[in-house]
Amino acid sequence: MDMRAHPLLELGEQYADLLAALDRGEALRRALALLADGSEVAWTACPDADGVLTLEQVTGDWTGVLRALQVPPNTGLTGKVFQAGRAEWVDDYFGSQEITHDFDRHMAGEKVRRVLAVPLLRDGEALGVLALGPREDGTFGDRDIDHASAVAAQAALAVSVAERARLSREIAVHEERRRMAADLHDSVGALLFAIGSGMADLAEVTKTDPELRARLERLQTQAAEATTALRDSLRTLRSSPAALALGVALRADCAAFADRTGLPAELVILDEDPPELAPSRSDVLLTAVREALLNVEKHAHAGAVTVSVQRRDPWLTIAVHDDGVGLGPGHTPGLGLTSTGEALARLGGSVRVVSDPDGGTIWRARLPC
Structure with a gap:
């Protein structure tokens, strides 16, 4: 057999080419x-x-x-x-x-x-x-x-x-770090709290034994120090670089939507570098996207959702695109969309919702960046 033509070798070469491309x-x-x-x-x-x-x-x-x-x-x-x-x-x-x-x-x-x-x-x-x-x-x-x-x-x-592959990897890493932080908070954090509370109760009932009470108080102090160290570590694990914070939060929102509804929700960042926003501006955008995803969940009867992020100076645009039933005739904005528009307008931005001619709805928010 000519090993040069073996399918596994060809597949290996294609895999190497793919890794090189990334x-x-x-x-x-x-x-x-x-x-x-x-x-x-x-x-x-x-x-x-x-x-x-x-x-x-x-x-x-x-x-x-x-x-x-x-x-x-x-x-x-x-x-x-x-x-x-x-x-x-x-x-x-x-x-x-x-x-x-x-x-x-x-x-x-x-x-x-x-x-x-x-x-x-x-x-x-x-x-x-x-x-x-x-x-x-x-x-x-x-x-x-x-x-x-x-x-x-x-x-x-x-x-x-x-660069987009690198960005996706970095966002995934920070998502995993946040998940680990939540798990540690719920497990180790709760355990340390229980230990500290238990030793405090024991210290109260051992007042007649000064030596035992002193040992329990030392252990209680050490448990408090461990809790403080854990809290600092969790804060570090949860934090994301400013340039990744928006992408990490949006990926988490897509994952939460998928968990709630069972529908696939994909985040697509259309630039090599993610947008970097002040926390106050980022909070407004994230609240708006969550409202848009909630509307998809309630009204769209969709099979899939895509959230895309694109920066074209001086604008940052986030779109939520579903493949559902689209807007009905005579559609008027509800309270949520109106509130979103007002919040974005205060920052110089805007929001618009239209039916996609190919099916579904496109929600698009713009904000100066």
């Missing part, structure tokens, strides 16, 4: 392998919150000076392409008047003669830059530019998928 670093390494041959330098650069790019992945380099190199906005060809959001190239790197020359020393050390850079774009947002630096003289042609742009488009998609 790993941001591996996706970028594969993109560089498609972009450059052995005689060329290539790199990916990704921005921080201030727009400063860092060369995260480098291939084909000799000196190591490019690794982790930081590129301020609009400097060099890499910084320029990130700011412009379009492919650019220079056929004579050191003689070009179109770029700054902050990194001439680095390029000279790597013997780079020319550079082609393309942005990693996804839904109009620049995620980084993919760049190629051949060591021989020449000119970039249309085929080079089209190839680099195609690789960058696939890399941007892979990065987007990987």
Whole structure:
């Protein structure tokens, strides 16, 4: 049997490809392998919150000076392409008047003669830059530019998928931590309370034995200290980073809805980075989503529900979409929807409910972020 064609081996290769697609670093390494041959330098650069790019992945380099190199906005060809959001190239790197020359020393050390850079774009947002630096003289042609742009488009998609997978994993981890905190509170917390109360009762009935009473009081103090330590640990377990708090809470609301109704409820976050809101604004949104899910439970006769979150500056939009019967003729907002609209309006937001032409209802809230 030709083992190369064995179905299990093919399945293993597909599984490896899937894991690679969910790993941001591996996706970028594969993109560089498609972009450059052995005689060329290539790199990916990704921005921080201030727009400063860092060369995260480098291939084909000799000196190591490019690794982790930081590129301020609009400097060099890499910084320029990130700011412009379009492919650019220079056929004579050191003689070009179109770029700054902050990194001439680095390029000279790597013997780079020319550079082609393309942005990693996804839904109009620049995620980084993919760049190629051949060591021989020449000119970039249309085929080079089209190839680099195609690789960058696939890399941007892979990065987007990987980031969403990372976010889903982090939300799942924090959900599990909150579940563990609740379990510990109900079990260990209740046990410590019972121990402390029992020792307090014993101390009352042993007043005639000072030594025994003193020992019980010491044990009571230790139980109180253990309770305080447990409370601090539970607070840490329950807490989520600000950037994950909304996603964790919405996932919990979807799970609670599914538990109550037996209907599947899925949370979909449509951005690589979850929205970050002040607690007061987040509370208003969460209350609104819970009201929407309650309405689905009461009136929709749905088979499934999807809650989606999307940020398109300056708006954060949360939609609750069910596949139920839709809005009846002459539908008028009830007290819950009216109260939700008023609460969101006080924060500059709004809420709208419409029937989906394909069936069901779409509840959509918007809030400035």
